[in-house]
Amino acid sequence: MNSNQNRVNLSPVAQIAWTDPAPADLCGRVISALESGDVIFFPDLRFETTPREQRVFSPSIVGSSKNVSFDPASRKIACEAASEEDRGCLSEMLGRFNSQAAALVNSLLPAYRGRVTQGRASFRPVEIAGRKSSWRKDDTRLHVDAFPSNPVQGRRILRVFTNVNLEGRPRTWRVGERFAELAARFASSLRAPFPGITAALRLFHLTKSRRSAYDAMMLQLHDRMKSDDAYQSASPQTTVDFPAGATWMAFTDQVTHAAMAGQYQLEQTFLLPVAAMEDEQKSPLRTLERVKGRPLV
Ligand code: SIN
Ligand code: FE
Numbered sequence: 001m002n003s004n005q006n007r008v009n010l011s012p013v014a015q016i017a018w019t020d021p022a023p024a025d026l027c028g029r030v031i032s033a034l035e036s037g038d039v040i041f042f043p044d045l046r047f048e049t050t051p052r053e054q055r056v057f058s059p060s061i062v063g064s065s066k067n068v069s070f071d072p073a074s075r076k077i078a079c080e081a082a083s084e085e086d087r088g089c090l091s092e093m094l095g096r097f098n099s100q101a102a103a104l105v106n107s108l109l110p111a112y113r114g115r116v117t118q119g120r121a122s123f124r125p126v127e128i129a130g131r132k133s134s135w136r137k138d139d140t141r142l143h144v145d146a147f148p149s150n151p152v153q154g155r156r157i158l159r160v161f162t163n164v165n166l167e168g169r170p171r172t173w174r175v176g177e178r179f180a181e182l183a184a185r186f187a188s189s190l191r192a193p194f195p196g197i198t199a200a201l202r203l204f205h206l207t208k209s210r211r212s213a214y215d216a217m218m219l220q221l222h223d224r225m226k227s228d229d230a231y232q233s234a235s236p237q238t239t240v241d242f243p244a245g246a247t248w249m250a251f252t253d254q255v256t257h258a259a260m261a262g263q264y265q266l267e268q269t270f271l272l273p274v275a276a277m278e279d280e281q282k283s284p285l286r287t288l289e290r291v292k293g294r295p296l297v
Contacts, residue, residue, distance in 0.1 A: 007236050008175035008255050010248075011038040013108075016045060018100040022107045030108050034158075035282045037178050037254045039240075040108075045247040047100065047162040047266060053093040056086050057166060057264055059126045066137075068123040070094035094121045094266070101160040101268035104249075115276035116158070119269035128171075129261040139259045141226040142176045142237065144284070145252040146218035151211045154285035154297040156277070157253040158270040163244050163262065170241035171262030177236045179254045179284055185231075186224050187291040190217040214285055214296035218253065225256070253284050 011033040016022060022030075034040055049057075062068055063081030068090055070077055077090045098121045106113060128140065135141065145157050163171045176182075192213035201207040225231060239260070242248055250257070274280040281287075289296050 004236070004238075006177055006181055007238060008178065008257075009033075009038045010041045010175075010240060012041045012043060014043060016042065016108075018045065018047075019103040020107065027108055027110055031111055031278050034109070034249070034251060035277055035279055037251065037282070039175065039248050039250040039255060041242070042247040042249075043243065044245070045104075045162070046245040047097060047164055047247065049093060049164055049166075053089050054166065056082070056089045056093070056123075057125060057164075059263070061086060061090075061125055066124070066126060066131075066133075068094070068125070070098065070121040070123070072098045072118050072121060090123060094123060097121055097162070097266045098268055102270075104160060104247075105158070105270060111278055112272055112276055116270050116272045119271055121266065121268040124265040124267065125263065127261070127263040128259050135226055136223060138226065141232055142174060142235065142256050142258045143222050143225050144179070144182070144218065144254065144256055146215065146222045148219060149207055151207055151209050151215040152253075152271060153209070153212045154214050154274055154283070156251050156272040156274065156283060158249070158272055159252045160247065160249045160268045160270075161242070162247040162266045163242050163264070164266055165244040165262065165264045168244045169262060170243050171265055172260040173240045173242065174237050174258040174260060175240055176238075176256030176258075179256075179287055181236075182221070182225075182256055183284070183287050183291050186221055187288065189224060190220050190288070190292075192216060192296075212297045214288065217288060217292075217296065218284065254282075 030040055061082055068077060068079040075091060075095060077087045079087060079090060102118060105116060193216040198211050201211055274283045274285050277283060285296060
């Protein structure tokens with residue numbers, strides 16, 4: 001991987017385990033790379049699945065959805081199509097992945113302890129290459145993550161991914177330019193919503209909390225990127241293969257990414273207030289506020 005200042009880099013961390021305590025110098029290196037917008041890549045951190053769990057390794061398990069989602073708080077699996085027994089398998093596998101991903105974050109990012117909260121986990125058994133979707137939902141287009149119905153009000157989206165493909169196939173991503181370049185490129189076209197819109201979204205329960213100016217602008221940024229064909233093909237970018245048996249972690253609200261190919265992945269989402277960062281000036285919130293010259297939450 002070439003190290004390019006203007007592009008997202010992979011920062012490799014070899015030979016660690018999910019739950020072992022990590023040495024302080026490693027933690028320091030990881031937090032600074034992560035907050036700078038690198039992908040932290042664990043080439044040999046494998047998530048083991050049991051033969052019983054492997055029964056649910058089929059794209060048909062999701063019905064008409066993209067993935068199976070798991071709420072760590074209620075231990076509930078959202079998957080209408082699955083049988084009782086399959087739901088049991090999914091819940092066991094995602095519950096164990098949730099604990100291991102949380103242990104990894106806890107040991108590698110001690111500065112975030114007590115501040116980071118858990119969101120949902122997901123199992124993604126559908127092949128990405130050739131999957132049909134609208135341009136807005138098409139994750140093969142470069143984008144940063146933003147949640148339409150779950151406003152984050154500036155909080156960071158930290159995600160841990162692991163490739164559990166049983167045939168040894170990689171998950172292929174493209175990663176693009178750094179967030180500062182991205183913000184400079186698109187910020188002039190990002191607008192705060194009219195106050196009436198924010199209130200209506202709450203009133204009709206289309207958002208679970210208030211959609212801040214930051215949330216509205218991140219959604220617009222997501223859409224501007226995905227709908228711009230020239231940006232998709234000509235912006236600085238690198239293709240990355242994450243091998244089966246590998247794990248990686250990134251702030252996906254900051255790292256421009258697109259998932260191009262691959263099947264069978266687990267993902268755990270965490271949320272982090274910007275005030276808990278080592279350097280909150282590196283966050284998308286503070287970056288957009290600098291470009292716009294005003295507070296956005
Ligand atoms: C995405 O967040 O865009 C998709 C990542 C993946 O499923 O590999
Ligand atoms: Fe994404």
